Amino acid sequence: MSRLFEPRRFRAMLVKESLQIARDPSTFLIAFVLPMLLLFLFGYGVNLDTARGNIGLALQDNSEAARSLAGSYQSSAWFDVRKTGAVGQLSDDLVAGRIRGIIVIPDGFGRQVAHGGGDIQVLTDGSLPNSASFIGAYAEGVRMAWAAARAGDQRTAVPPPIQTDARYWFNPELKSRYTLVPGAIAVVMTMVGTLLTALVVAREWERGTLEAVMATPVGMGEFIATKVVPYFLLGLCSMTLCTVLAITVFGVPFRGSPLALLAISSAFLFPALGQGLLISAATRNQFVASQVALLSAFLPTMLLSGFLFEISSMPKPIQAITYLVPSRYLIPQLQTVFVAGDDWSLFLPNIAALLGFGTLFFILTVRATRRRIA
Amino acid sequence: MTDPVASVAALTKRFAGQSVPALDAVSMRIEPGRMTGLVGPDGAGKTTLIRILAGLIDPDRGSATVFGRPATDTDRAMIGYMPQRFGLYEDLTVIENLALYADLRGLPAAERRASFDRLLDFTDLRRFTARLAGQLSGGMKQKLGLACAMVRAPHLLLLDEPGVGVDPVSRRELWAMVKDLASDGIGVLWSTAYLDEAEKCDTVTLLNEGRALYDGPPQDLTDTIRDRVFRVGVPGAGRRVTLRHALDNPAVIDGTVQGDALRLMIRADTPVPTAVALGLAPGATLVPARPRFEDAFIDLLGGGPSGSSQLADHYRQIPQTDAPAIDADRLTRRFGDFTAADHVSFNVPRGQIFGLLGPNGAGKSTTFKMLCGLLTPSEGNGSVAGFDLRKAKADARQSLGYMAQKFSLYGDLSVQQNLNFFAGTYGLHGGAARDAIDRAIAIFHLDRYLKVNAGTMPLGFKQRLALACAVLHQPPVLFLDEPTSGVDPLVRREFWNHINGMVEKGVTVLVTTHFMDEAEYCDRATLIYRARQIATGTPDELKAMAGKADATMEDAFIALIEASDLQREAA
Amino acid sequence: MIAALLGPRLAAIIVKELWAVLRDPRARISLILPPLIQLVVFGYASTMEVKHVTIGVLDRDGGQWSHEIVQRLAGSPTVQRIVRLDSEAALARAIDTQQVIAALRFDPHFSADVSARRGATVGTVFDGRKSNAAQIVGGYIDRIVSGVSADIHLARPPPPPGSANVTAWFNPNLDYLWFTIPSLVVVISLVSATSVVSQSVAREKELGTYDQLMVSPFRVWEILAGKMVPPVLIGMANATLYLVVNPLAFGVPFTGSLWLFYPALLVFLLAVAGIGMLVSVVANTQQQAFLGMFALTVPVFLLSGYAAPIDNIPPFLQVLAEANPAKHFLIVTEGLFLKGMPASEVFAVRRQNIWHIRRRKLTESGPRLGFGFRRRACGVASVDVRWSVA
Structure with missing residues (x-):
């Protein structure tokens, strides 16, 4: 009976794993190329900031007031008036998605204004609910400002009795990039920790190398450890690369400490690696492992972690599911360490949850990876 | 008798979902300093037994003991194990693989240099230490696998079919290496489907369907068929017909072609029939021949199949013409600056078998692939059934049947679905397709597997199905790439009966094989080595070229290659 | 019957490809169940609304x-x-x-x-x-x-006169689900079709059956046509399932014509399967095909207009998004579900995609050419982008 742990064997396995990492193009792809692609897409391609709404303008009245209001829309920072014309024509554009709303200044508007009124109609594209409500609200805003300005010709404007003074902490300009780029880093760590790890261990099963290794004195504990250490470091490398890019290229602030980021990332890589190892031990097949990793790790991180979609807005049963997604505990920490700063009272409970998941996954992995072929 | 290095007693293992146990009360011993052969057809339980000895599978009943302890709880550093796929890391270099296994087996640092030097010389891999294992040829991978298994001189060496898919030269070298080791007092277990390898072992355990049919020195089994094996000369092209007639005689239980002669085995306790009764020329005489282990194996399993082939009986008669069925004209293929095949030329008349022989990586697969249209030649030309490979690819493909080296039907489709697909592939439909499929099912006894996924059948049936699919459309030309690799001798006999029968109907066959006794069936063969043809002729002519007319094809093969090496070194 | 219509070879390969995908009962379940679960979970989870x-x-x-x-x-x-x-x-x-x-x-x-x-x-x-x-x-x-x-x-002087009557067409209550469900029809049929097609050639290469196929008298177009059938049918089946489940579970109206939806879906799936086929032909192993597909599906998903409005992204990415079949089909689907989009608009959007398919077909014309082909594939893919820009 040989010893359970031997530094020499351990080192030899580490060297082997490192060489494989260095030589396998798919490792490079998952750990460095895909992360950059994701960061790029989330930095530039996914923009939730309020932009200018594309609208059409149907001017049915030729009075001075109507033209003046139309001018307000045309010069508004909130709108991009793409077309002007008849409602019938513009509604075709609305159906085709070329514009998202129509402002109708009806016949007789000028007369109404002269008599102290002046209603307009706003048609929005409800198929995009967020942009529809934005266009509705701001169209009214522009009109009111215009009306108030005209009224101000005769009366002095009075400020409303209550005003709000809004402060957006950590992100005064409300750039969605500040939210999304740290979230993308969570996706990257999931890919390296779970997807890549599941693939490399399943590959050993598939190619029969694990069979040869199991017939040597290597213990299963040693084997698992030699998979964990290199991919843990690789995960940290990807994370570091992304962090540097986030700060330099995408201009996301980093207000926390590198130490906190390291602690958070390490805590997350623990369950991520555990999940990857568990998947590979259970499937022993690269293709199945990749599918399972996609469904059980990647998609939940994208959709159920609070990264793209607000968890509190989901129905209760789905909110319950999100508690089983480790990245749910990572996202707030990452967002905090980037834009807010170190806040250990927020980090510690989340880190504890991650460590709990990690322990569970590793216990299951050790049970699934017995030293037997069948 | 010395203490065995390892032994199993009444070992039984049954896998979930399988009706037949993989191993059924098997007992055997592996003694130090001896080569123990583990022989049997695919699916006999060889791999299961070896994995149990390596401590990778728990037996259901019985015991497996290694170095006096249970196999799952013994000193693994002292076991050298080479799994079927060698267990090499393909993206590590030769030396990195060796170093990894040296550390895993705890080879003391002081011995490392000496051990590496010895193994690299032994395996002749020194020139390739910096090459990735994935870029080695099959034979070199196998040597490296063995070197990794032996990097710290083991007390027990377990080799799982090290000879599969490896050419005779590499196989012989490997055997010499291991034999040398065994003489140092190591216990060696060598599992194989090649019976000529088994014959050379000190002791043999013969497995079939999980049971041990025989356990003892091979010679003792061979002795049971003494005086029952004969050789008879048959001139020219008549040997295929003659063999068929002879095999149809109830007194003959096995027969093979040997160049211009036949080798026949007579049923036990039966008088030897006269030459006329066997369909031989009246003057022919049956000369007693030395029995081989393979003969004894076939006898033990109840004899080979009879001579006629139903497949051939139902095959259409291919019209005869004088134009060659296969023509290779200076076929050359280069990959970058590496030439894989260099001006290979030969032609095969209709109704003949032509063999492509050669070591792994010598260029025979490249030549084969160019002729069936999988690779475009860099230079030269070829035609199949009169269709130019460059101009009439699709027509050429329609007139050939192809059987790949590796099982390459759809493993996750049922047998029936595979047959349907291939019938459609060759444009058969309606009644014609149904007839062809029904005939194939009857001839190859596929009825009980119809609904089963093709990939789960035993290897012998997979190969039968592959042949059935390749000839559904009754092509005039057949391409067979190692059609019998890994299957047991009985199935090989059956295959050759079919092939011989079809050739009688005018079919032309191009075949590659590593079984040199199968090369004897060829009308002509060419030996390709280092991308060039080094010899072409009938089997007897090749033997004569090698300077040993009475030698086996394997000896001739090796002699010709050695001669070529000498010539090259002299130049 | 099929054989008589298509010829035995094409019929044989279509039947074979369908069996390859559908024979395993687990595979059959995995083609139906996960997409359904995804529809429900993502339908409710992926909301841009903020509640509670x-x-x-x-x-x-x-x-x-x-x-x-x-x-x-x-x-x-x-x-x-x-x-x-x-x-x-x-x-x-x-x-x-x-x-x-x-x-x-x-x-x-x-x-x-x-x-x-x-x-x-x-x-x-x-x-x-x-x-x-x-x-x-x-x-x-x-x-x-x-x-x-x-x-x-109220007690003060009246506010500025007049008012704006805001009406949201197509979705009067601005129900977010009305946006999500049609989008998921696009996204999930995209994912299920590409995951099937990207494996098809790579899998045969890895298992060695590809050589067998190449030695048989198939023409290249027959093999490709045969391999396009399962992903297209599976995408169709998934979309149909959603059309059936939607009124029962979500109640999003479908105001357009099914006669327009299905042809548009077919063109979309062909375009997507064409891209997937390209990946599959270039990849040598299932592993590479998976990673390639993954690297392509994520941008297709993110630049489709579902994860974030296309109007907001930088102009150079908008140009790239024009080459994204999912972006166009999303407009058609939203249009057909909610807007009763007429044929003229559907076809206007599809023109783009039909170009796609033609060009994909070109790229696929030579999986057998091996190395030479690979270079060409890259060439044509880049041509693709340029054309779209023009």
């Missing part, structure tokens, strides 16, 4: 008007809970730990200032880490505060 939020209140005033504002907030369906905070520090803590997404701060003289018409200010603090949610909640709070403000105003 918790808001903190630091009320140093305790007067009538602060009370009024808090009451109205608590009554809003958006707000799930109001947390009382007793100090500036507690407020900071609540935001920092993400206990609340926003907090209101009323100064001691707030109500007095309001009553005296001195102009009062409510301080609001938001958690900028969640930029999108913070912005939306900010909008809600603004609306409630100005509502209170307007009520006080």
